[in-house]
Structure formats: C-alpha cells, structure tokens
Amino acid sequence: MASIIIVLVLGVAVTIVVGRALQGLGEPFLEDVFQDQRVSDSVARLLSVLFYLLALGVVALVGTVNLSSMTWLYATSAKLGIVLLVLGVVHGGTLLALLRIKKRRRHQMVEENIAARGASGRRGRSRDRTRQDLAGPARGTDGA
Numbered sequence: 001m002a003s004i005i006i007v008l009v010l011g012v013a014v015t016i017v018v019g020r021a022l023q024g025l026g027e028p029f030l031e032d033v034f035q036d037q038r039v040s041d042s043v044a045r046l047l048s049v050l051f052y053l054l055a056l057g058v059v060a061l062v063g064t065v066n067l068s069s070m071t072w073l074y075a076t077s078a079k080l081g082i083v084l085l086v087l088g089v090v091h092g093g094t095l096l097a098l099l100r101i102k103k104r105r106r107h108q109m110v111e112e113n114i115a116a117r118g119a120s121g122r123r124g125r126s127r128d129r130t131r132q133d134l135a136g137p138a139r140g141t142d143g144a
Helices: 004-033 037-063 071-136
Strands: none
Touching: 004 037, 004 071, 037 071
C-alpha cells in the first residue's frame, strides 16, 4: 500500500514539474512551427492536456501493479522507472510529430516562394516584351 501512495505522489509531482517545463520551453518551438501565436497557444494547451492525461493515467495504472516478488523499495523504484520511460517515449513521439509538421511547413513555404518568384519573373519578362513590341524595331535593324 505504501508503494502505491509513493508512486502516486511522486508520479503526480514529476508530471506537474515536467508538464510545466515542457509548456514553458515548448512555446518558442511551437511558434516557430506554426508561425501564428493563436495557433501555437492553442496547440500548446492541447498538448499539455494530452501530456497530463497520459502521464496521470500511466501513474495510476503503474501504481496499482503488484510486484510482490520485490521489496517495496525495488517495486517503487521499478514503477517510477516505468512511468518515466513511458513519459519520455510520449514526449519523444510528440516532438517527432511536431518536427514533421515543421518540416512540411518549411517545404510548403519554399515551394510558395519559388512559385511566387517564378510568377513575378514571368510577369517582368512579359512586360519587357510588351514594351519592345510597342517601341517597334530597335535602331539599326530592319523592320522587315
């Protein structure tokens, strides 16, 4: 019983500390990924809720696992280790997803810049042709 209480108390404490750190340190990253303050704030809140739900769910489930073959200290340590490993995997998965989004957005921005440059370049060339057509043949050349 003491093992369950210790795992729950320590698991909740670690979850709160890590959750706050992730939210504070992740804001600049999210702003860079989404390029919009409102969207990045919204995503930060959604990710925080997801993190807390997953973390507290894992803490609750792992806290109830019976490891009777170990002393209570080893069992508590093993349970906390499982919680930390699961939280690390979830955090890593979230970062990978955000990095994919960031990469996709950067690729999209590069394509848009290339398309915009190509369009402006074509417009400039067509204006030059129109000016030449209006001016007539250049000096020293036959109009024929």
